[in-house]
Amino acid sequence: MSDRAKNFATVGKSLRKVDGFALVTGKPEFVADLQLPDTLHVKILGSPYAHARITSIDVTAAEAIPGVACVLTHLNTPSTRHTTAGQGYPEPSPYDSRMFEDKVRFVGDRVAAVAADSEAIAEAALKAIRVQYEELPAVLSMDEARREGAPVIHDESDSPGIYDAARNIVADVDIDVGDVKQGFTESDEIVEFTCETQYAQHTPIETHVVLSYLDSAHRLVLRTSTQVPFHVRRIVAQTLGIPMQQIRVIKPRIGGGFGTKQEVLLEDVAGWVSLQTGRPALLTLTRKEEFEASRTRHPMRVRVKLGAKRDGRLHAIEMEATSNTGAYGSHGLTVLANTGSKTLPLYNKAPNAHFYGQAVYTNLPVGGAYRGYGATQGYFPLETAMDEMAVRLGMDPIELRRINHIQLGETSPIFEKLGEGREGVSQTVKSCELPRCIDIGAERIGWTKKRGKRLKVGSWVHGVGMSIMMQGSGIPEIDMAAATLKMNEDGSFNLLMGATDLGTGSDTILAQIAAEVLGVSLTKMLVTSSDTDLTPFDVGAYASSTTYVSGMAVQRAAEQVRDQIFGVAAPMLGASANDLTLRDDAVFAASGESVSLARVCQRAMYETDQFQIGATASCVPHESPAPFLANFAEVAVNTETGKVRVVHYVAAVDCGVAINPHMAEGQMEGAIVNGIGYALTEEMILSSKGRVRNPSLFDYKILGMLDVPPMDIILVESYEPTGPMGAKSVGEIGINGPIPTIANAIYDAVGVRLTQTPFTPERVLEAIKEAAK
Amino acid sequence: MTITLTINGRERKFEVDPGEKLLEVLRREGYMSVKKGCGTGDCGACAILLNGRSVNSCLMFAAKADGGEILTVEGLATGEILHPVQTAFLAEGAVQCGYCTPGMVMSTVDLLTRNPDPTEREIREALSGNLCRCTGYVKQIRAVQRAAELMKDGEPRV
Ligand code: FES
Ligand code: FES
Numbered sequence: 001m002s003d004r005a006k007n008f009a010t011v012g013k014s015l016r017k018v019d020g021f022a023l024v025t026g027k028p029e030f031v032a033d034l035q036l037p038d039t040l041h042v043k044i045l046g047s048p049y050a051h052a053r054i055t056s057i058d059v060t061a062a063e064a065i066p067g068v069a070c071v072l073t074h075l076n077t078p079s080t081r082h083t084t085a086g087q088g089y090p091e092p093s094p095y096d097s098r099m100f101e102d103k104v105r106f107v108g109d110r111v112a113a114v115a116a117d118s119e120a121i122a123e124a125a126l127k128a129i130r131v132q133y134e135e136l137p138a139v140l141s142m143d144e145a146r147r148e149g150a151p152v153i154h155d156e157s158d159s160p161g162i163y164d165a166a167r168n169i170v171a172d173v174d175i176d177v178g179d180v181k182q183g184f185t186e187s188d189e190i191v192e193f194t195c196e197t198q199y200a201q202h203t204p205i206e207t208h209v210v211l212s213y214l215d216s217a218h219r220l221v222l223r224t225s226t227q228v229p230f231h232v233r234r235i236v237a238q239t240l241g242i243p244m245q246q247i248r249v250i251k252p253r254i255g256g257g258f259g260t261k262q263e264v265l266l267e268d269v270a271g272w273v274s275l276q277t278g279r280p281a282l283l284t285l286t287r288k289e290e291f292e293a294s295r296t297r298h299p300m301r302v303r304v305k306l307g308a309k310r311d312g313r314l315h316a317i318e319m320e321a322t323s324n325t326g327a328y329g330s331h332g333l334t335v336l337a338n339t340g341s342k343t344l345p346l347y348n349k350a351p352n353a354h355f356y357g358q359a360v361y362t363n364l365p366v367g368g369a370y371r372g373y374g375a376t377q378g379y380f381p382l383e384t385a386m387d388e389m390a391v392r393l394g395m396d397p398i399e400l401r402r403i404n405h406i407q408l409g410e411t412s413p414i415f416e417k418l419g420e421g422r423e424g425v426s427q428t429v430k431s432c433e434l435p436r437c438i439d440i441g442a443e444r445i446g447w448t449k450k451r452g453k454r455l456k457v458g459s460w461v462h463g464v465g466m467s468i469m470m471q472g473s474g475i476p477e478i479d480m481a482a483a484t485l486k487m488n489e490d491g492s493f494n495l496l497m498g499a500t501d502l503g504t505g506s507d508t509i510l511a512q513i514a515a516e517v518l519g520v521s522l523t524k525m526l527v528t529s530s531d532t533d534l535t536p537f538d539v540g541a542y543a544s545s546t547t548y549v550s551g552m553a554v555q556r557a558a559e560q561v562r563d564q565i566f567g568v569a570a571p572m573l574g575a576s577a578n579d580l581t582l583r584d585d586a587v588f589a590a591s592g593e594s595v596s597l598a599r600v601c602q603r604a605m606y607e608t609d610q611f612q613i614g615a616t617a618s619c620v621p622h623e624s625p626a627p628f629l630a631n632f633a634e635v636a637v638n639t640e641t642g643k644v645r646v647v648h649y650v651a652a653v654d655c656g657v658a659i660n661p662h663m664a665e666g667q668m669e670g671a672i673v674n675g676i677g678y679a680l681t682e683e684m685i686l687s688s689k690g691r692v693r694n695p696s697l698f699d700y701k702i703l704g705m706l707d708v709p710p711m712d713i714i715l716v717e718s719y720e721p722t723g724p725m726g727a728k729s730v731g732e733i734g735i736n737g738p739i740p741t742i743a744n745a746i747y748d749a750v751g752v753r754l755t756q757t758p759f760t761p762e763r764v765l766e767a768i769k770e771a772a773k
Numbered sequence: 774m775t776i777t778l779t780i781n782g783r784e785r786k787f788e789v790d791p792g793e794k795l796l797e798v799l800r801r802e803g804y805m806s807v808k809k810g811c812g813t814g815d816c817g818a819c820a821i822l823l824n825g826r827s828v829n830s831c832l833m834f835a836a837k838a839d840g841g842e843i844l845t846v847e848g849l850a851t852g853e854i855l856h857p858v859q860t861a862f863l864a865e866g867a868v869q870c871g872y873c874t875p876g877m878v879m880s881t882v883d884l885l886t887r888n889p890d891p892t893e894r895e896i897r898e899a900l901s902g903n904l905c906r907c908t909g910y911v912k913q914i915r916a917v918q919r920a921a922e923l924m925k926d927g928e929p930r931v
Contacts, residue, residue: 020871202906205904206870662865
């Protein structure tokens with residue numbers, strides 16, 4: 001533990017979640033758990049075609065069914081263009097979506113919606129809608145998208161923000177450091193890899209769901225499962241064309257998000273139903289609909305070329321990415337940019353670097369934000385190429401990383417050149433324990449004992465691999481979070497935050513930060529999070545922002561409240577405010593004399609110079625300090641069947657001070673297991689017509705308890721001087737590790753390089769056979 | 774048709790459609806801890822105890838449960854006093870979003886009732902039908918082990 005973290009009373013402790021009691025006792029805390037009388041059930045009709053124009057749509061039979069309240073189509077709903085990406089305003093995603101449109105662009109795209117007294121009636125009504133389609137030629141792969149004469153997916157004239165609509169190009173990024181061509185000429189060794197990643201989904205166990213209703217003032221209330229309540233309010237107002245003040249968004253407990261709920265997907269439809277009918281409306285995606293029509297990780301093809309000097313120093317890095325954003329450009333530009341901006345700074349010593357890429361439209365499922373956000377796709381080829389470079393140079397892969405990775409006090413030109421779809425912000429690294437992460441991880445996996453040994457057990461061959469990585473903590477100069485803290489006369493505090501706990505435990509760790517500043521126990525913090533009427537603004541839970549950005553807002557609010565408390569307590573203790581300290585629910589003077597917080601607040605509320613002790617503070621981060629991670633895996637590869645088994649996974653991570661170690665570990669454990677699934681089993685399989693062929697949790701295989709290998713998560717503490725209590729964020733980084741780490745371990749075991757995820761038995765076996773030729 | 778269920782110790786009668794699933798009936802009647810994650814028997818979010826055994830309520834027709842005894846997570850704690858399985862899940866940090874938690878807890882109660890001292894392998898097998906996307910299962914496995922210890926130490930059993 002860092003020295004500065006040693007003296008914390010509340011921070012650094014694995015305290016129980018503030019919402020834990022409600023969750024383990026099954027209290028009705030989630031969106032669909034609130035039952036309102038007279039609620040309408042909303043169902044959506046999805047397109048059967050990947051690309052088609054709707055030539056006519058007849059809803060008379062559907063409307064005539066008893067119990068149907070309304071049927072929505074492009075003919076009777078607002079047509080404002082917007083993006084469904086819940087990003088800061090102005091969003092860097094194109095405004096290429098409408099609530100409903102006379103054109104459909106992927107199988108499952110919205111055609112119409114029905115609201116009825118029951119789900120069964122709504123489903124019957126969907127079947128009664130008569131739609132005539134004119135099927136259009138479809139773009140069903142990344143390669144077809146940019147081909148001369150390819151069908152134009154967004155041929156409408158009113159969608160701003162598309163880079164080159166006529167060529168199906170959503171976004172284009174191109175940045176240079178030094179002269180990469182020259183750099184390769186000057187290099188002694190060159191390695192090049194192209195890796196492809198698959199369509200994959202977040203699969204939170206709670207699917208997307210929203211309940212809308214009108215309150216007593218006839219305002220629209222959206223109780224919704226979202227990571228971005230404030231962006232929901234703004235984008236729904238824009239989409240429906242109603243004043244923002246008419247909307248209140250409430251985020252209750254959320255059943256997981258992982259990025260898919262950084263999307264304003266259903267709120268417009270449910271909200272419009274309530275506005276039209278005056279009745280509550282519940283819209284829940286079935287698991288099948290979630291697979292077909294929500295969001296995915298952008299599949300990518302990423303090529304990495306590395307040039308190094310004979311001694312191992314990287315001299316040139318080139319990364320070229322092509323991203324498939326599907327039918328709509330949600331997060332298209334920013335995920336693409338992140339593929340470079342979150343990976344290339346890791347190897348900051350290369351004087352020459354080039355990142356370029358394009359995101360293209362296809363008539364396939366839509367990409368979106370997904371934990372890792374492009375970095376996952378970028379680290380696969382980068383860390384594979386590093387592994388190969390080590391082999392070529394005859395170096396230990398660990399050594400090669402050691403001499404090339406970014407260090408404390410250093411910077412990278414990439415920070416400034418490439419940011420959130422635009423220029424970034426320059427920064428130097430102020431905390432970095434990556435060298436220790438590597439040491440600890442190598443020791444724990446048994447690196448020197450196992451590397452290159454190819455231990456055979458029957459037809460299983462063992463190997464070990466490693467990779468390193470960094471991510472960020474929020475989006476500098478763009479994100480903004482605020483928190484309000486007010487004191488009650490029993491010495492408790494209301495902590496009101498826009499920060500969005502989607503199961504991550506942020507309510508708890510943010511309350512721990514406030515409790516630490518104020519010298520009280522966690523039980524004195526009464527947390528209210530994410531209600532646009534009650535809590536101050538926060539961009540929401542994405543980009544690993546919550547601990548670092550929202551945490552700093554909370555810390556500042558708490559510090560202001562502390563100063564107000566000192567102001568009131570000073571005359572009570574006959575001391576100067578500067579000499580006071582807070583601990584154990586009381587204010588202490590240097591003399592040792594104390595007064596309880598309850599007494600202080602009573603005086604402020606009822607006795608002298610009365611006022612409400614309380615403050616609101618904000619944070620706009622000026623940098624995005626990176627958490628660092630060293631991954632190690634031991635795998636066993638069955639040379640007969642091609643099956644890959646992860647035998648042991650070790651992740652040593654530097655996330656600054658862990659505010660709540662259990663929860664920081666939990667973020668890592670969940671992300672890594674998700675990443676292992678992404679590496680080995682998870683894949684959305686698409687038919688030749690663009691339909692998802694495995695839209696169920698039976699056919700789309702996420703890992704269960706039997707599939708999870710023994711894991712060691714080691715928190716290697718540093719102290720981030722710009723972070724709240726020394727903390728950095730840790731929500732995303734873990735998911736980037738498994739793919740390259742497992743790929744490198746497979747290479748160590750059987751000498752083949754896998755370049756396409758997931759590493760299914762068929763692919764592995766094929767690669768082994770290919771290599772034997 | 775009318776069915777009779779004893780839910781969390783209380784006998785109740787319900788009107789149900791023959792095609793209605795137990796999950797839908799339980800949620801309609803206010804047992805909101807019973808979650809739907811798939812509706813196809815693949816995730817375990819809807820797991821409850823029927824006559825002491827864990828079942829996925831999304832697959833079962835309500836009519837088939839007629840006359841049965843049902844325990845949901847709402848019926849597990851006694852006021853503020855948590856069941857040891859609930860305590861263990863909280864103490865080990867095994868709850869993130871909590872959406873899988875009711876099903877996970879009920880399947881754990883079932884396991885520990887049948888097998889008070891399970892090996893790690895037995896835990897993994899017993900809970901393999903309960904999917905969790907948040908935790909990576911590490912802390913959940915530890916929570917089950919801790920719950921087994923708490924229950925051995927004489928904490929109240931169901
Ligand atoms: S909802 Fe019953 S198993 Fe998923
Ligand atoms: S805690 Fe979120 S699904 Fe298990």
